[in-house]
Amino acid sequence: METISQFLILAIIFCNFFLLFSHSTKRLVDLAAIQGVLAAFLPLLNSREFFFEPFIFALIVIILKGFFFPSILKKIIVKNSAYEEKRREYYGHISWSMYLLIFFVSVWLSTRLNFDVETSAWILPASFMTIFCGFLTIILKSQTVSQITGYIVLENGIYCFGTAIFIHQPLMVEAAILLDIFVAIFVMGMAVFHIGREFKDSDSDSLGELREVFEEEAQK
Template sequence: MSSLPEIILIMFLLSSIVLVSSSRLVHCIQLVALQGVLLGIMPLIFWDWQSSAPHGELVFLAIVNIAVKGVALPMLLILAMRRAQVRRELEPLVGYALSQLIAMLIIAGCFAGYRHLIGAAATNSALLAIPVAAATMLIGLFVIIARRKAITQVIGFLVFENGIAVFASGLMVHHGAIVELGILLDVFALVFIMGIAVFKISREFQHIDADRLNTLRDRRDPESPATPAGYTGE
């Protein structure tokens, strides 16, 4: 039973590795939903059940985490994906095999830094959340940078925020639930707005390719001259 926190953290890292190597958006969304469920049960797993039962605030936060990150946000992303008529990330900036290698290197680097700073003798499961959280945040940032589709970048943002939540779950089990709940509500509102924006962009431009959207310029009236009449530059 003592190894259960480590199993949860390993599952979290494996889901991040599989996510960066998947081109199917529905699989990426399902993995984000899995991370949301793991985040929901993580504070309960880290709790010292031998001393006392978890307080109601912690149980409430776990339920809200599962409901929002494990159910509501994935459903919102699937709805945005279907309305945008996008199924795959076909042309990422970084290939999937290389992305998987980079994710593994990120995880290895985070654990190496953890061993250097904390020491190999540290066996507290809650402290293991530090390298897992750092690796998850960096992988989320990598997904945002390495993918073209706006909806995939939203998924990367969620992975990044999940890393912050892992850190909070591991080190702030006894307090900080209200802060975590506030962050959770902010993330829900932001992803809700992002989902609406993705749908609107797809309807107007027939694509959600972030690179192509970066080339947009202000529309100029072809009948208006480039410079005002009579302008001499003085």
């Protein structure tokens, strides 16, 4: 049991890793979906007794995160022709160094927290890493669809953390998170759809009009 959950956690960490290095928005969406499905299996390994509810719940999560969200996001990608991220110069080095930094910070945080986890000691670093990688994705990527994907990854990380912490009553918590993502993705997807219609591309660099304008710029 523990080995399987360790492999799952490893796979989640690898998803994070590839998240930082991908350039194609479709691949980002797929990675977030894979990560969500993997994270859905984690609570199943927690439960000692076999009730129906964890299985049904895991099924709902897999359907939502594995099929529903990716299909919405991919439709938006096609509609807005948002296939490629901008390849910036510093990309590879910043991604790698930030990844290592995230890794060390997550491990350090987990060792400081002194928390007895029943599944495996790796789940805390993995969940922190996922959260930080979600943040980085939102900040570093230029397409708005990628920013939504970053939000999904962030919530995946919180989901993993919830799995680690709430051994006794995971379902309420996970249901809350799931509902949150569901509605949030809906609204964000709607927004990005409108963005694609208004602006010709869905690059968030074009969303730069509203900002503080200072005197020198205004007088140009």
